[in-house]
Amino acid sequence: MNGFERRAFQIKGNIIQTTLEMLKTWDSSKIRIADIAKTANVSQVTIYNYFGNKEALLREAVKKYIEDSFNDFLENMNGDYTFKEKIESIILQERESSLSSLTPFFMRLVKEDQEIAQFMEKEYNERILPAFLQLIEEGRKNGKISDKISNEGLFVFINFSMKYTNELYDSIQQTGNMNLMNEMLHIFLYGICGKE
Known part of the structure; x- marks a missing residue:
């Protein structure tokens, strides 16, 4: 895994972990990509690029x-x-x-x-x-x-x-x-x- 792939893997993992943490206290239907992006300290575009949709x-x-x-x-x-x-x-x-x-x-x-x-x-x-x-x-x-x-x-x-x-x-x-x-x-x- 090169440096770019490693960084992408870390960012994706951070987004997933942030989502899991948010699901502990948020209703899943009320979580928006904007909320996840803000909490994970990434852009909404990054989340859409990695996952496509919520x-x-x-x-x-x-x-x-x-x-x-x-x-x-x-x-x-x-x-x-x-x-x-x-x-x-x-x-x-x-x-x-x-x-x-x-x-x-x-x-x-x-x-x-x-x-x-x-x-x-x-x-x-x-x-x-x-x-x-x-x-x-x-x-x-x-x-x-x-x-x-x-x-x-x-x-x-x-x-x-x-x-x-x-x-x-x-x-x-x-x-x-x-x-x-x-x-x-x-x-x-x-x-x-x-x-x-």
């Missing part, structure tokens, strides 16, 4: 959001963590993500935009699913996952848990007893009766 820019920003989320997941799966720490990371990843406030916009765009939906499905099937299946195999081999639980059952339970992590966290914050999150993770991992 919809294409939002699409690129969402792809970046997906890639960042998936990269965080894979980093945790490939890291030197215990099985329990990896499962905790999966469940809490949505809550800990610096981009978690984008979730409603992100989910709406995934439903409405065929290109984004296909991109996400491809990335999930090629990158996330194999890593998750490997984690399940590791868990079964080490006696951390019961043979009584199918992969499908485990997927459903983890997805359900992830879906309600924010609500659970908010409820725990209201009690003022943050140790309850550890209790909830313990129940997730071992059930209310503990290990068999």
